[in-house]
Amino acid sequence: MNIGLIGLGNMGGRIAKRLMERGHQLCVYDVNSDLLEDFRTLGAKTTDSLPDLARSCYYVMTVLPNADVVKSVVLEKEGLITGMEPGNVLIDITSSVPDVTTEVGESLDQRGIRMLDAPVSGGLKRAEEGELAVMAGGDEKTFSEVLPLLNDIGSNITHVGELGAGHTIKVLNNLVSATTFAITAEALSIGIKKGLSPSKMLEVINHSTGRNNSSENKFPQHVLTRKFDVGFAMDLMCKDLTIATDIIRNEKMPAFVSDTVYQLWQYAQSKSEKGADHSVYAKLIEEMSGLEIKD
Template sequence: MAGPIKTIGFIGIGNMGWPMAANLVKAGFAVTVCDARPGHAAKFAAEAGGTAATDPVAAAKGMDCVVTIVPTSKQVGEVTAQIAPVLAAGALVIDMTSGQPGKTREIAAELTARGVAMIDAPVSGGVPRAKTGELAIMVGGADADLDRAEPVLKAMGTSIHRCGGIGAGQAMKALNNLVSAGGFLMGIEALLIGQRFGLDAGKMVDVLNASSGMTNSSQKKFKQYVLNRQFDDGFGLELMVKDLGIALEVGRDTNTPT
């Protein structure tokens, strides 16, 4: 049986990955990071600790665990194809990308053939909760692999949900974002209608948050990022569109009209 995780290669230190990797460093893991942007890994090592690597292979070689958090499953596949030859038997890959369950299952099968385990563990909570280590994490994979990954996940999140086999975490994340996007869109439509009627938008948000119309968006987005015209909550529209596409894909794969 593979032993406890002590060393981690962390691939992808963007808006979410940076604070997540920083929390792993704070938790005492030996973390080696890399990023597609030149100099970004070195900047992280200087500011947050850990070690900088120049490419995914250097970040993954000899590690107990490799964490990937990149924009798409296609990129995850490209990364795992590069690092697979240098992963030791018994290593664990934790893909925290909001990815495609079907593609993730394919990648997991390829890694399993090499003696490497994989789980998917996408997150929710945005940059603020990534910084505080209070993310919600939706995980999919074999129980033994999830048990082994738990100390790593607990360094980044406080709400860890086992959703099923490999790919189940990503399916749950996509469906969560489907619900989130629906609430956001309906809320924005209501604010627009209300403003045209003559209601104050800020007062509307206050009423929604004291009533049955309360949503995550009304609590954490409308005043903070929309009404002040900042629009910079750290989660780009293109990523939400991607996640909604994955939710529709899950619907098609389950023969659910979408």
């Protein structure tokens, strides 16, 4: 199957390689010419023209930094919309803003072009293994059509509702993830202060009701080891938290915990080096408590 993919960064590059491993013919685009050359050597077709990519591929995936970039890549004068034909499908994997997604989708729909939002969760290792969780929004018939393609990059594929629903649940999931990471860091630091071993605490938590992805994976593999390399940037986590809190405010929903979590992570971002992994949030708790979360 001929597929176009735009955005060869940490996640997009791994998804692209996974699709090639599954036998798909790939045409790729990125503003980074070095990344394009890397994929050319791997056997992908490369292009520096978005309309040309759109004309050659029935399905086009975007894996981009944010909603503004997606809107520009799709709708600007030299964007995908000028090359896509009626019936073609845009699959946006970006962690994006739901309202922008529906705006882009409406513009494409006027030309008979279909769109799904299908953000992913699971990290870089699961992307390499094709084990991502995919949460898709959009027309159910279109979702069923592209499901075999999504199954090549993910092991847990869920259709969650209309266009924009995928991007909504993605940022809400990351709001929960950020919350569990923050409270796990605090709990471990308190226990260490009282003389407990963090690995023993995690063993108990992971066999008890406090178990969460941070306690099971992030802390034992990336914090206690001092690697801080989960593979999801602090900037991206804070971007998703901003989108989530904007949704909460627009819908006038209660946000006692959400607002606090948002503020904590914004503060952690201000204390972190540019490009830092989001797991360095634990270092903020360490600094404030005067200890290290390690055995």
